[in-house]
Amino acid sequence: MAPVTMLEAIRQAIFEEMDRDPAVVAIGEDIGVYGGAFKVTEGLLERYGNERVIETPISETAIVGAACGMSYLGLRPIVEMQFIDFIACCFNQVTNFVAKGHYLWGAPAPMVIRGPSGGGVHGGPFHSANPEMYFAHTPGLKIVYPSTPYDAKGLLKSAVRDNNPVLFFEHKFLYRRIKEELPAEEYTVPLGKAVTRREGRDITILSYAAMMHTSLEAAAELAKDGIEAEVIDLRTLMPLDKDAILASVKKTNKLLIVHEDTRTGGIAGEIASLVCENAFEDLDGPIARVTSLDTPVPYAPTLEEHFLPNVAKVAAAARELARY
Amino acid sequence: MAVEVVMPQMGESIFEGTITKWLKKAGDKIERDEPLFEISTDKVDAEIPSPSAGVLKEIKIAEGQTVPVQTVVAVIEADGAGARLAAPSAIAKAEALEGGPAPAGVEAPPPDDEKAAPGPVPTKKDPQPGAQETAAAAPAPPRAPESKTASSAPPAKSASADAGSREKVRSSPLVRRLAKEHEVDLTQVPGTGAGGRVSKKDILGAIEGGGARAEASSTAAPAAPSTAQSGAGAPAARATIESAVPREKIYFGKYDVQPMSVMRQKIAEHMVLSKRVSPHVYSVDEVDMTPIANLRAKSKAKFEESTGTKLTFMPFFVRAAVEGLRAFPTVNASVDGTNVVLHKECNIGIAVALDWGLIVPVIKNAEEKNFLGIARSMNDLAERARSKKLKPEEVAESTFSITNPGVFGGLFGLPVINQPNVAILGLGAIEKRPVVIDDAIAIRSMVYLTLSYDHRVVDGAIAHQFMAKIKHTLENWIESIL
Numbered sequence: 121m122a123p124v125t126m127l128e129a130i131r132q133a134i135f136e137e138m139d140r141d142p143a144v145v146a147i148g149e150d151i152g153v154y155g156g157a158f159k160v161t162e163g164l165l166e167r168y169g170n171e172r173v174i175e176t177p178i179s180e181t182a183i184v185g186a187a188c189g190m191s192y193l194g195l196r197p198i199v200e201m202q203f204i205d206f207i208a209c210c211f212n213q214v215t216n217f218v219a220k221g222h223y224l225w226g227a228p229a230p231m232v233i234r235g236p237s238g239g240g241v242h243g244g245p246f247h248s249a250n251p252e253m254y255f256a257h258t259p260g261l262k263i264v265y266p267s268t269p270y271d272a273k274g275l276l277k278s279a280v281r282d283n284n285p286v287l288f289f290e291h292k293f294l295y296r297r298i299k300e301e302l303p304a305e306e307y308t309v310p311l312g313k314a315v316t317r318r319e320g321r322d323i324t325i326l327s328y329a330a331m332m333h334t335s336l337e338a339a340a341e342l343a344k345d346g347i348e349a350e351v352i353d354l355r356t357l358m359p360l361d362k363d364a365i366l367a368s369v370k371k372t373n374k375l376l377i378v379h380e381d382t383r384t385g386g387i388a389g390e391i392a393s394l395v396c397e398n399a400f401e402d403l404d405g406p407i408a409r410v411t412s413l414d415t416p417v418p419y420a421p422t423l424e425e426h427f428l429p430n431v432a433k434v435a436a437a438a439r440e441l442a443r444y
Numbered sequence: 445m446a447v448e449v450v451m452p453q454m455g456e457s458i459f460e461g462t463i464t465k466w467l468k469k470a471g472d473k474i475e476r477d478e479p480l481f482e483i484s485t486d487k488v489d490a491e492i493p494s495p496s497a498g499v500l501k502e503i504k505i506a507e508g509q510t511v512p513v514q515t516v517v518a519v520i521e522a523d524g525a526g527a528r529l530a531a532p533s534a535i536a537k538a539e540a541l542e543g544g545p546a547p548a549g550v551e552a553p554p555p556d557d558e559k560a561a562p563g564p565v566p567t568k569k570d571p572q573p574g575a576q577e578t579a580a581a582a583p584a585p586p587r588a589p590e591s592k593t594a595s596s597a598p599p600a601k602s603a604s605a606d607a608g609s610r611e612k613v614r615s616s617p618l619v620r621r622l623a624k625e626h627e628v629d630l631t632q633v634p635g636t637g638a639g640g641r642v643s644k645k646d647i648l649g650a651i652e653g654g655g656a657r658a659e660a661s662s663t664a665a666p667a668a669p670s671t672a673q674s675g676a677g678a679p680a681a682r683a684t685i686e687s688a689v690p691r692e693k694i695y696f697g698k699y700d701v702q703p704m705s706v707m708r709q710k711i712a713e714h715m716v717l718s719k720r721v722s723p724h725v726y727s728v729d730e731v732d733m734t735p736i737a738n739l740r741a742k743s744k745a746k747f748e749e750s751t752g753t754k755l756t757f758m759p760f761f762v763r764a765a766v767e768g769l770r771a772f773p774t775v776n777a778s779v780d781g782t783n784v785v786l787h788k789e790c791n792i793g794i795a796v797a798l799d800w801g802l803i804v805p806v807i808k809n810a811e812e813k814n815f816l817g818i819a820r821s822m823n824d825l826a827e828r829a830r831s832k833k834l835k836p837e838e839v840a841e842s843t844f845s846i847t848n849p850g851v852f853g854g855l856f857g858l859p860v861i862n863q864p865n866v867a868i869l870g871l872g873a874i875e876k877r878p879v880v881i882d883d884a885i886a887i888r889s890m891v892y893l894t895l896s897y898d899h900r901v902v903d904g905a906i907a908h909q910f911m912a913k914i915k916h917t918l919e920n921w922i923e924s925i926l
Binding site for chain 1: 620638643644
């Protein structure tokens with residue numbers, strides 16, 4: 121089989137899940153005739169018809185509200201946000217209804233809200249967000265943020281089958297850049313499990329999504345200086361794979377967390393606390409983090425480059441920590 | 445919003461600084477970048493600008509106190525939204541090295557120091573080949589508690605022995621846990637991490653080596669015999685500022701007691717060590733400076749007009765010294781145990797007298813500079829030495845030094861070698877003197893040059909040929925200065 125992009129992997133997951141379970145429906149802006157802004161849903165309308173592929177007006181609130189109602193009544197909607205930035209419009213629906221239904225009324229909302237996220241493509245402040253932490257903070261939601269086509273497909277299939285609402289972030293920088301051969305047979309990737317992308321003994325770099333690739337490149341740089349970094353891909357932020365994080369920290373004793381989300385309130389801070397609570401006496405240095413700056417994502421390419429983490433920034437932080 | 449002002453890190457190897465003077469007092473208004481306080485570190489003195497505009501709310505560290513870098517020394521109530529200056533890195537947040545007890549006297553070092561005595565005691569400031577192995581035998585060097593030595597009353601011997609005698613070792617939570625589990629005394633484990641921190645690697649090495657480690661490494665010590673630098677270990681260094689006579693013989697009659705500045709203490713240590721380690725030999729030569737004095741008198745105005753820098757005699761001597769060093773590389777050297785390190789660069793340290801002490805900024809790669817280049821960098825370094833604007837790297841890595849007692853009228857001086865150099869050139873005053881030339885008496889501008897050299901490396905024959913080369917270069921000056 122030819123290697124496929126992350127876009128294609130996601131498309132395959134949607135098709136396979138809609139084939140498998142008639143309760144799975146798709147809803148979103150332009151997902152039918154147009155095939156979605158990034159063509160993820162191309163061919164979906166032709167195949168499943170407009171009862172299962174529902175095109176909506178530009179109202180994120182309406183989309184998520186409708187999906188919420190569908191999920192209460194037994195459907196498993198996959199919601200597409202044209203850009204994940206606009207999930208902010210339905211913050212109330214997601215945090216007050218979708219997230220709490222199961223807890224309040226025993227009514228699970230088995231829905232997936234997916235959409236392109238992240239920067240590095242000069243999309244500017246309204247089309248580059250990493251809003252995962254608004255929702256990671258909300259009990260009742262699951263947060264998935266894959267970095268490879270294989271994971272994107274396997275995790276999306278798991279998300280569709282999960283009885284809890286799942287927010288599925290697709291880093292648009294990775295959509296077409298990373299290609300991978302996928303297994304011919306059906307597979308899923310479990311939610312809440314991190315994966316080790318590179319073994320190392322000197323320092324652990326925790327990351328996810330596009331920054332996972334940046335971290336891997338930095339690890340290759342560091343290896344030239346004799347610093348062996350272990351790179352762990354979180355894949356799911358909620359639930360967080362605490363065991364994997366702690367096991368690696370206990371092995372290398374030094375932790376660097378890299379995320380593209382802005383610094384304050386990013387997952388790095390939460391992980392730092394987790395490690396301090398559970399593995400303080402295994403630390404041989406301060407927990408370090410490389411993140412975006414605490415500003416909106418700038419439009420100007422040079423400013424965006426300055427704003428985002430990159431290989432040099434990650435390698436520099438890792439070197440300092442290794443030297444500590 | 446409150447902005448914390450921290451002790452800045454004035455160079456990679458510097459971990460603490462002393463506040464020598466506050467230029468503002470609490471309640472004063474201050475502009476951003478306006479000088480706020482003066483500090484003194486191992487390497488340089490500097491004026492520190494304010495990170496923010498506002499009102500100086502609180503001074504947390506008093507004048508004379510020494511604190512680790514990144515320690516908050518003051519708080520400014522900023523105008524509007526100021527930014528916090530350099531968030532303290534975790535490195536600096538961790539506990540600082542606190543001073544161990546000052547040894548009561550040379551004859552009574554702490555027991556740990558005795559163990560280490562046969563081997564060199566590397567300091568953090570002077571890492572050197574072989575230091576890692578030998579360090580295993582040495583205790584973490586106790587730092588002198590500067591704030592204590594600065595107390596003005598003569599302290600009773602017993603007081604200095606018990607106060608603050610607990611030494612903290614920089615490590616990490618992991619290292620402390622391992623130390624506890626394996627009953628390792630962290631003060632005995634040499635740290636190779638940032639800032640001399642005991643790292644995971646260090647403690648694992650100590651655990652693996654067990655008790656035998658200290659033994660094994662001290663037998664390795666003779667490989668790198670004691671040298672000027674390795675002799676600069678903390679216990680020895682402390683001894684240098686001890687008094688030569690019992691304390692009670694010092695205080696009589698009426699007196700004031702002035703604590704030594706950090707710079708004074710460093711000079712004291714450095715001078716005693718240099719004299720102790722290097723057998724000094726001196727040679728004196730007389731040079732006829734008439735042609736150069738004439739050249740200078742003739743060209744001074746034009747030189748200064750066209751280059752914008754002063755024309756002094758010093759660059760002539762630097763150029764001549766470089767010629768000498770190129771002809772006799774043994775003089776441009778350092779000693780590392782039984783090795784002589786012959787430097788390829790001619791980095792010339794120039795002693796600059798300051799109202800508050802002495803500093804030796806370095807003209808790097810003088811061998812690559814022409815006369816004007818030397819004059820310019822020398823004037824620049826001297827100027828910035830006086831305005832406390834030198835960077836730490838600008839006072840390091842000299843390979844030869846020149847001092848100029850003549851500027852204060854000295855006929856000649858016999859300077860102490862500036863370690864790790866092996867020689868220093870002293871310039872006397874340039875004066876017109878009657879001189880016999882071809883059975884006639886002439887009036888010539890004469891100068892006495894002295895060379896103090898380390899006889900371990902430089903023998904008289906070389907020293908005198910080196911001086912002859914300088915003399916010849918000066919008396920037969922051919923280089924164009926413009």
